[in-house]
Amino acid sequence: MMKKHNNWQRWVASAALALGLGVTASGALAEDPMKVGFVYVGPVGDYGWSYEHDRARQEVEKHFAGKVKTTYVEKVPEGADAERVIRQLAQQGNDMIFTTSFGFMNPTEKVAKKFPKIFFEHATGYKRSDNMSTYVLRTYEGRYVSGIAAGMMTKTNTIGYIASFPIPEVIRDIDSVYMAAKSVNPDVKIKIMWVSTWYDPVKESEAANALIDQGVDVLIQHTDSPAPLMAAEKRGVKAIGQASDMSKFAPNAHMFSIQDDWAPHYISSIEAVMNGTWKPQDFWGGFAEGMLVVASVNDNLPADVKAKVAEAQAALKAGTLKPFTGPIKDNQGNVVVAAGHTLTDAELAGVNWYIEGIDATIPK
Structure with a gap:
């Protein structure tokens, strides 16, 4: 398909030559x-x-x-x-x-x-x-790293996820967080709160506080304001920043951010x-393309957590760790990823199930 913009430039150059006008080094007037x-x-x-x-x-x-x-x-x-x-x-x-x-x-x-x-x-x-x-x-790569840290840092064995809308991107990211957390902490549970918005600081703060009231001591968000980080800072729990470096909003609570580029x-x-x-x-x-970054890892994180986060990030970047590789069952007991199979991008784009162990249902 020919680019309209380039066509215009070629027309200008041709007209300039026909009229005997000077042209730039690139061939366009x-x-x-x-x-x-x-x-x-x-x-x-x-x-x-x-x-x-x-x-x-x-x-x-x-x-x-x-x-x-x-x-x-x-x-x-x-x-x-x-x-x-x-x-x-x-x-x-x-x-x-x-x-x-x-x-x-x-x-x-x-x-x-x-x-x-x-x-x-x-x-x-x-x-x-x-x-x-x-x-x-x-984003599921960043969520996997987040799940590793959350699973290691929780003292209540209960992590929380503030979710926006029940679309495949959000659902597979919840799955990725939980499978990662479970890999380092077999006793971990996840509580999910849907807020039906991408950006609403009031709703996000209310969801964060509601989850903390239910025993959550590590928050992960799929919404865009720093309100959950600020709630975590106020309540003395941990949290991970979403999309950008949110460290300045929660100097103690902020573990790190998964920054998009x-x-x-x-x-x-x-x-x-x-x-x-x-x-x-x-x-x-993702990480391999330099489009996801683990930003501002907090100095107050234990050394073993930092090391495990760095190890997971390196494996995801190298392609030696592929989170959605079977066997994987959904939380109804059905095999959704066969043993030895890694979900293709097309299959990832259609994830509409929670993995085994998540005690929740996906909103309609």
Whole structure:
């Protein structure tokens, strides 16, 4: 598929040559910057998911040094509003649009069909077309490291998970936390609280306190504000930061954060559009790609916990540890991953079961 932006540059260069005008060393009279739009589900100041996407956007502008101009729209609800925002970005002449939340999938697909010359990439979804790709982090790798630390640090043998929405990404991450915790602490239990939001500091704080009241002494979150860390600090329990480095919000409670770094993928995708090699794909990035980082490990963590965290991270990065390798049973006793089989990316994208030992049901 030929890039509209490149076509425009070639036309300008040809016209310049025909008119006998001077051209730059690159062959173009003047090279307009490529325009790239971003759509965020939360505010850029959430200190979580959207914060890290926007930090990566800024890295894009820095990397391309004037060759790329970006815009973003924050706090976009998943649904009809998202379709309107994405369409507006397309009508504004963006060459490429990144939509960064699962609920943007169908709106992105609809707009992509209407603007076949624009390149779209959607985070965490599964629908693709000639001009629409998907990309996702292997967040379950970060959750596995988190589960190791949680299982070793809990004194009550009860860890807590603040969950956003019951989509495969969240469900498989809960599974990953629990299987890791169980590998170092056979007696560990996990309590899950669903808050039906990606970002709501009040709800997140209430969920954290409710879990602590139930005996949880290590918190893990799949939401985007630092409120759970702050609750943990106040209540004297431990917690792990989500998406960005949240250490400053809980100097004692913060064990470490699993930080997302989207910049490598954004830079690579934009370069592919520029040089005409972009093609639709389902991209997954994790520790090996430098897109997940264990950030700000607290000095107050015991040495054996630090060592085990580093060991798990290294094994995940090297590919010698693959969490979703069978045999695995769900919490109903069914074999969901056969012995010796490792879930493919496509299978990971469809995980809709809790592993054996999780005493809970998935909301409908």
